[in-house]
Amino acid sequence: MFGIGLGEIAVIAFVALVVFGPDRLPDLARQAGQMAKKARALAHAARDELREELGPEFSDLELRDLDPRQIVRKHIIEAMETASDDETESTRAGQQPLAQGEMPPYDADAT
Numbered sequence: 001m002f003g004i005g006l007g008e009i010a011v012i013a014f015v016a017l018v019v020f021g022p023d024r025l026p027d028l029a030r031q032a033g034q035m036a037k038k039a040r041a042l043a044h045a046a047r048d049e050l051r052e053e054l055g056p057e058f059s060d061l062e063l064r065d066l067d068p069r070q071i072v073r074k075h076i077i078e079a080m081e082t083a084s085d086d087e088t089e090s091t092r093a094g095q096q097p098l099a100q101g102e103m104p105p106y107d108a109d110a111t
Contacts (some may be wrong), residue, residue, distance in 0.1 A: 016028070
């Protein structure tokens with residue numbers, strides 16, 4: 001949960017108890033819970049609206065799919081799968097992979 005451990009949560013709770021006092025702390029906790037609930041509802045509404053605007057092609061869209069890191073990973077994986085498919089096709093076209101210890105062809109003019 002946000003990279004906060006049990007010890008940090010205990011310290012925050014103790015500081016909140018000291019600062020706000022035991023009388024106001026339950027009300028503040030209730031308000032924090034309500035704000036979290038509203039934020040979650042707002043995020044779900046935004047996701048649903050985005051799905052609706054994009055159309056049926058993107059009905060399975062998740063907000064984490066828009067993370068740039070996920071997009072890069074997806075394209076790298078697709079490229080690797082395509083490369084492995086290309087290798088099998090080139091083998092079918094008559095090209096054979098190099099044998100163990102065989103030197104690849106060298107073109108002095110190309111380098």
